[in-house]
Amino acid sequence: MHKKWVVYKSISLFLFLVLLLPGCAIPTYMGGTKKIRLTLEGPEQIPVQASIVPIAFPTGEFLKWKSLTNLKEVEKEKDHPMSVFQGFLPKKSVSVGEAWKIDREAALQLLKQLAEKPQFEMHISPGTMKLQIGSKTFRRGGDTDGLWALLRAYDDAYAEIVFRIHAEFVLEDGFFTPSQFAGRLILDRHSQELTYFEMLVPPSTLNFDVNWKLSDIRVITSTGVSQIEMTAGKDVTTEIAFLEEISVKQAELTLARRFYKAQEIEWVPLGEAVEKARLLDRPIHVVSADGTFMDESC
Numbered sequence: 001m002h003k004k005w006v007v008y009k010s011i012s013l014f015l016f017l018v019l020l021l022p023g024c025a026i027p028t029y030m031g032g033t034k035k036i037r038l039t040l041e042g043p044e045q046i047p048v049q050a051s052i053v054p055i056a057f058p059t060g061e062f063l064k065w066k067s068l069t070n071l072k073e074v075e076k077e078k079d080h081p082m083s084v085f086q087g088f089l090p091k092k093s094v095s096v097g098e099a100w101k102i103d104r105e106a107a108l109q110l111l112k113q114l115a116e117k118p119q120f121e122m123h124i125s126p127g128t129m130k131l132q133i134g135s136k137t138f139r140r141g142g143d144t145d146g147l148w149a150l151l152r153a154y155d156d157a158y159a160e161i162v163f164r165i166h167a168e169f170v171l172e173d174g175f176f177t178p179s180q181f182a183g184r185l186i187l188d189r190h191s192q193e194l195t196y197f198e199m200l201v202p203p204s205t206l207n208f209d210v211n212w213k214l215s216d217i218r219v220i221t222s223t224g225v226s227q228i229e230m231t232a233g234k235d236v237t238t239e240i241a242f243l244e245e246i247s248v249k250q251a252e253l254t255l256a257r258r259f260y261k262a263q264e265i266e267w268v269p270l271g272e273a274v275e276k277a278r279l280l281d282r283p284i285h286v287v288s289a290d291g292t293f294m295d296e297s298c
Contacts, residue, residue, distance in 0.1 A: 033095065034095060034244070035093035035094055035095045035098075036093060036094065036095075036151075036154060036159065037093045038089045038090060038094070038151070038159055038161070038187060039089070039192050040082060040085055040086050040089060040187065040192055040193070040194060041082075041191075041192040041193065042082065042191065042192065042193035042194065043082065043193070044081060044082055045079040045080070045081060045082070046079065046080055046081075046082060046084075046085065046194060046197075046232050046233075047077055047078070047079050047080075047232060048077070048078055048079075048080055048110065048113065048197070048230055048231070048232045049076065049077050049230065049231050049232070050073040050074075050075065050076060050077070050078070050113045050114055050229070050230045051073060051076070051227070051228070051229050051230075052071060052072050052073045052114060052226070052227070052228050053226065053227035053228075054069070054070070054071065054072060055068060055069060055071055055224065055226050062210075062212070065171075065173070065174065065212050066172075067171040067172040067173070067174075068171060068174070068176065068210060068212070071169075071171070071176065073113065073114050073115075074112065074113055074114060074115060074116060075113050078113050080109060080110065080113075082194075083106070084106045084109050084110060085106070085185065085194050085197065086106070087102060087103030087105065087106020087107065088102050088103070088106065088107075088149055088161065088163060088185055089149075089161070090149075090151075094150075094151050095151065096151050096152065096153065096154065096244050096245060096246055097150060097151070097152075097246050097250075097251075097254060098150060098151055099148050099149065099150040099254060099255065099258060100148070100149055100150070101146075101147060101148060101149075102147035102148065102149050102163060102165065103147075104120060104147060107120075107147055107165055107167075108120075110199065110230060111167055111181075113230065114169075114228065114230065115169040115170075115176075117169060117170035117171075118167050118168070118169055118170075119167065119168060119169075119170055120145055120146075120147065120165075120166065120167050121145060122144055122145055122166060122167075122168055122177065122296065123168065123175050123177075123211070144166055144259050144260070144296060145166055146164075146165075146166055146258055146259055147163070147164075147165045147166070148163060148164055148165075148255050148258045148259075149161050149162065149163035149164075150162060150163070150251060150254060150255060152184075152245060152246060152248070152251045153240075153242035153244065153245030153246070154189070154242060154243065154244060154245075155240060155241065155242050155243040155244075156189065156243070157188065157189055157190060157240070158186055158187065158188060158189060158195065158236070158240050158242075159186070159187045159189055160184060160185070160186050160187075160237070160240075160242070160245075161184065161185040161186075161187070162182070162183070162184050162248070162251045162252075162255070163182070163183050163184070163185070163199075163255070164180055164181070164182055164183075164252075164255040164256070164258070164259070165180070165181040165182075165183075165199075166180060166181070166259065166296060167181060168296075173212060173213050173214075174210060174211050174212040174213050175210065175211045176208060176210050177208060177209040177210065177211070177296050177297075178201040178207065178208045178226070178228060178296070178297075179201060179202065179204065179206070179207040179208060179209075179295035179296050179297035180201070180202065180295045180296060181199050181200070181201060181228075182199070182200060182201075182202050182252075183197070183198050183199035183200065183230075184196070184197070184198050185197050186233075186235070186236060186237065186240075194232065194233060195233050195234065195236055196231075196232070196233040196234055196235045196236060196237075197230070197231065197232040197233055198229070198230070198231050198232075198235070199229070199230045199231075200228060200229040200230070201226060201227070201228040201229075203225075203227070204225070204297070205225065206224065206225070206297045207224075207225055207226060207295075207297050208224060208225075208226050208297055209296060209297055210224075256294055260294065263294070
């Protein structure tokens with residue numbers, strides 16, 4: 001009888017082994033049965049607050065990189081047209097757990113409130129290939145590029161959309177790459193108005209990556225902690241008792257799988273892996289990697 005693996009992942013300085021085995025994947029949530037239409041009307045202009053907490057490196061060469069140490073939002077408050085937020089909605093009816101692509105131009109308008117030169121094409125995205133045809137350059141691949149949203153929950157009065165965007169800021173002599181931009185939209189289904197919007201770089205020990213080009217051939221890479229956030233409206237989540245929903249964790253995993261094939265593997269912490277292997281009579285497959293399989297911070 002074929003035995004499935006119990007997989008344990010740890011973070012270390014070296015990559016020991018990665019093997020994707022058939023039969024180890026967690027089934028992807030396929031969505032609910034009822035589909036609803038998500039529409040947005042209301043005020044033509046919606047004020048959005050933006051904030052970037054200055055990044056400080058107490059010592060080291062990075063103090064000389066002024067465009068990084070002085071990184072801050074372009075505008076603290078800006079009115080955005082309602083069409084920007086419509087770009088985060090699906091073009092057809094959807095069920096809970098169902099994902100769709102976000103309009104790139106809509107998201108770009110928001111990101112320009114944070115940085116002068118945001119871009120969605122990650123400069124070190126695995127699988128990226130550039131093709132030169134005449135005077136034009138075409139990109140193909142980019143496994144970690146993307147802008148995805150899904151319906152997490154709804155009731156008769158409200159609907160909550162969660163989303164994930166991968167983008168980076170082009171700085172003078174380098175790049176600033178957040179781990180991800182995660183966010184939520186809460187829609188009032190009666191008035192069809194935007195109740196709340198939030199987009200942020202999730203707080204973590206390591207939540208961004210930077211590449212600083214000091215010369216034509218030398219590049220320094222480092223990671224650290226940053227606070228980046230955009231908000232609009234009032235968060236009423238605690239007042240809502242959703243009729244149909246998936247957990248925040250399941251929604252995050254569903255979105256992560258749009259970017260990372262490795263997230264289809266059933267990753268198990270070491271302590272749980274030992275017990276689970278004993279109960280299921282499976283061997284343990286240990287993977288130790290330099291970095292994370294869940295975002296762009298490293």
